[in-house]
Amino acid sequence: MPEEEKDQQLDAKELDRRSFFVKLGLGSLSIATAGTAVFAYQFLSPNVLYEPSPIINAGKPESYPLNSVTLDVNSGIYIIHAKEGFFSLSAVCTHLGCLTAWKPELGIIACPCHGSKFNQDGQKIEGPAPRPLPWYRVWLSDDGELMVDRSTTVRSLQFLRV
Amino acid sequence: MSDSKDFITGVNSNAKKEPRRVVFVTRRTSPQVRVTDEEVVQTFPEVFFRTAIAVEVLAIVLVGIALLLNAPLEGIADPSHTPNPAKAPWYFLGLQEMLHYFPPVVAGVLVPTLVVIALVVIPYFNINVEAEGLFLKDRARRLPIFYAGAIGLSIFLINFDVYVALVPTLIVVALMLVAAQSTTSSPSRFRRYLAARPLSFWIMSWFLFELVVLTTVGTLFRGPGWSWVWPWRS
Amino acid sequence: MATSANYFDQLRKTRVWRSIFRSGTGTSTLRRSLVIQQDVFLHLFPTKVRRRMLEFSVTWYLGSLTFGMFVILVITGILLMLYYHPSVPQAYADTKDLQFVVSSGLFLRNLHRWSAHAMVFLVFAHMFKVFYRGAYRPPREFNWVIGVILLLTTLLLSYTGYLLPWDQLAFWAITVGSNIASAVPVFGNKIHFLLLGGNLVNANALLRFYVLHCVILPLTAILFIAIHFWRIRKDGGLYVHASDSGSAKAAKEAQ
Numbered sequence: 001m002p003e004e005e006k007d008q009q010l011d012a013k014e015l016d017r018r019s020f021f022v023k024l025g026l027g028s029l030s031i032a033t034a035g036t037a038v039f040a041y042q043f044l045s046p047n048v049l050y051e052p053s054p055i056i057n058a059g060k061p062e063s064y065p066l067n068s069v070t071l072d073v074n075s076g077i078y079i080i081h082a083k084e085g086f087f088s089l090s091a092v093c094t095h096l097g098c099l100t101a102w103k104p105e106l107g108i109i110a111c112p113c114h115g116s117k118f119n120q121d122g123q124k125i126e127g128p129a130p131r132p133l134p135w136y137r138v139w140l141s142d143d144g145e146l147m148v149d150r151s152t153t154v155r156s157l158q159f160l161r162v
Numbered sequence: 163m164s165d166s167k168d169f170i171t172g173v174n175s176n177a178k179k180e181p182r183r184v185v186f187v188t189r190r191t192s193p194q195v196r197v198t199d200e201e202v203v204q205t206f207p208e209v210f211f212r213t214a215i216a217v218e219v220l221a222i223v224l225v226g227i228a229l230l231l232n233a234p235l236e237g238i239a240d241p242s243h244t245p246n247p248a249k250a251p252w253y254f255l256g257l258q259e260m261l262h263y264f265p266p267v268v269a270g271v272l273v274p275t276l277v278v279i280a281l282v283v284i285p286y287f288n289i290n291v292e293a294e295g296l297f298l299k300d301r302a303r304r305l306p307i308f309y310a311g312a313i314g315l316s317i318f319l320i321n322f323d324v325y326v327a328l329v330p331t332l333i334v335v336a337l338m339l340v341a342a343q344s345t346t347s348s349p350s351r352f353r354r355y356l357a358a359r360p361l362s363f364w365i366m367s368w369f370l371f372e373l374v375v376l377t378t379v380g381t382l383f384r385g386p387g388w389s390w391v392w393p394w395r396s
Numbered sequence: 397m398a399t400s401a402n403y404f405d406q407l408r409k410t411r412v413w414r415s416i417f418r419s420g421t422g423t424s425t426l427r428r429s430l431v432i433q434q435d436v437f438l439h440l441f442p443t444k445v446r447r448r449m450l451e452f453s454v455t456w457y458l459g460s461l462t463f464g465m466f467v468i469l470v471i472t473g474i475l476l477m478l479y480y481h482p483s484v485p486q487a488y489a490d491t492k493d494l495q496f497v498v499s500s501g502l503f504l505r506n507l508h509r510w511s512a513h514a515m516v517f518l519v520f521a522h523m524f525k526v527f528y529r530g531a532y533r534p535p536r537e538f539n540w541v542i543g544v545i546l547l548l549t550t551l552l553l554s555y556t557g558y559l560l561p562w563d564q565l566a567f568w569a570i571t572v573g574s575n576i577a578s579a580v581p582v583f584g585n586k587i588h589f590l591l592l593g594g595n596l597v598n599a600n601a602l603l604r605f606y607v608l609h610c611v612i613l614p615l616t617a618i619l620f621i622a623i624h625f626w627r628i629r630k631d632g633g634l635y636v637h638a639s640d641s642g643s644a645k646a647a648k649e650a651q
């Protein structure tokens with residue numbers, strides 16, 4: 001009787017031919033599917049983008065007077081010459097992506113879409129915007145021109161002294 | 163079933179005195195029920211997996227070809243510069259070869275339209291449905307028509323110097339002559355086979371032969387200016 | 397105990413699975429019939445077919461292979477459409493991009509082109525095979541006509557697709573082809589004008605050929621393919637002459 005049980009246990013571990021082929025088939029099908037998924041993902045993600053470069057050349061620092069806030073609508077950034085130095089804010093409202101505007105008479109940056117307001121340092125004063133306006137990395141090029149990198153944000157209150 | 167008549171009378175009757183319903187069975191004009199109890203199998207899995215495997219095999223072959231051979235791509239389209247020769251894709255090269263001999267209205271419009279019409283009407287002609295050997299019936303009438311047609315077509319092709327189409331035509335005509343001289347009890351199997359071929363077979367085979375020859379010529383034997391080239395020399 | 401099979405079986409017993417698939421697969425004829433009958437696409441086919449139709453020598457499976465090619469072309473075509481702008485001269489740049497920049501782009505373009513050639517070849521081969529085995533005879537005449545329509549649709553699909561790369565090969569092949577269209581008596585020039593959306597092969601022509609190739613002609617093809625399959629079923633299944641089928645021969649010899 002113990003021998004019969006042993007035989008049954010052995011049979012349970014052995015694979016019969018049908019199960020083997022089912023496993024083989026399903027296994028290779030899964031590998032093919034996984035491979036296809038990887039290649040499909042790579043195909044669908046473009047390798048080359050025909051979009052404008054995130055690096056902006058903002059020109060000579062001298063063209064920005066002290067305490068000025070200049071909006072470049074084409075690249076969606078503010079160039080601000082504060083007394084501590086130069087910095088750049090994103091002009092895109094952090095709520096839902098509308099282009100904000102500088103209101104010099106009020107000294108604030110306002111978004112026309114849902115009423116968000118930001119101060120000159122990008123911090124939110126009021127409105128539904130969840131985050132302050134991000135600060136972009138700025139540096140001086142070798143030709144002495146102001147460069148802004150929209151793909152890199154830096155901590156706020158980091159000024160470029162020229 | 164070797165009746166020489168087209169029909170079998172059911173009952174002889176004097177229709178005016180004793181009208182009776184009579185059945186006429188014409189030969190091979192409807193699907194013949196030969197086997198009433200045919201074996202059937204389930205579509206799934208029989209048809210499903212056979213089809214899947216066949217398509218898979220072809221897909222693998224094509225994937226292999228796609229990995230090894232690149233689709234052609236020439237320079238950007240330039241309306242001011244026509245390449246020489248300007249060839250259509252291979253399945254239209256037969257047509258383009260014919261455009262060399264005949265004006266566009268004939269080779270480009272008339273012939274393709276006639277071909278399409280001819281294809282469409284094939285199953286609506288009784289002679290094609292019955293599919294009897296062409297020269298086994300009505301021989302006295304058909305042979306002269308055949309001679310007239312063959313000679314007429316050949317003269318037409320010679321007149322326009324369409325030798326590429328003439329050669330296949332002559333070959334098919336030669337085979338039809340052999341068929342005309344054979345019967346179903348001829349000594350060789352080949353001649354018995356030819357004798358049993360119906361008209362639709364000859365016309366379609368001529369068409370297929372012409373298609374292959376004209377496309378091959380257009381692909382391999384035509385160079386700049388549509389001039390004749392020998393492919394092994396260029 | 398094959399536990400993975402166990403899990404799969406348990407999955408198939410769940411309420412969610414059964415709400416989607418209703419009946420599962422199995423080996424009973426009922427189950428196998430239901431697979432065909434309860435699927436929206438497959439129930440175009442009958443649940444049972446005559447055994448003699450299945451033999452390779454009868455049809456060489458040419459019709460099914462042609463349809464398989466069509467499926468490959470639709471899938472690769474849709475994927476290629478994701479990187480292709482049908483404008484001049486962007487179309488050419490996009491074709492080059494597909495070959496050199498897009499991951500798997502070269503493979504997909506090649507597969508699309510070679511499957512297209514294969515489909516044209518197979519559709520002719522299918523027509524000749526159907527003809528030579530006499531499967532066009534009544535009551536299947538109209539299905540033959542549908543087949544001719546599908547042949548023309550295939551050739552038109554190939555012709556319209558040929559222009560899309562916008563290279564020299566494409567441009568001049570279509571220029572020659574559309575000039576043939578203008579040779580049609582009476583309406584020739586009008587047809588030429590409507591086909592190209594103008595007098596020249598330019599941006600309008602490319603857009604029209606793109607819409608024909610990607611929308612109008614594939615929908616036409618799918619419609620007529622569906623009718624073609626349906627007619628096979630309603631006309632009594634594939635035609636098999638007694639002398640075609642090898643098994644019928646074997647059965648005869650065995651008697």
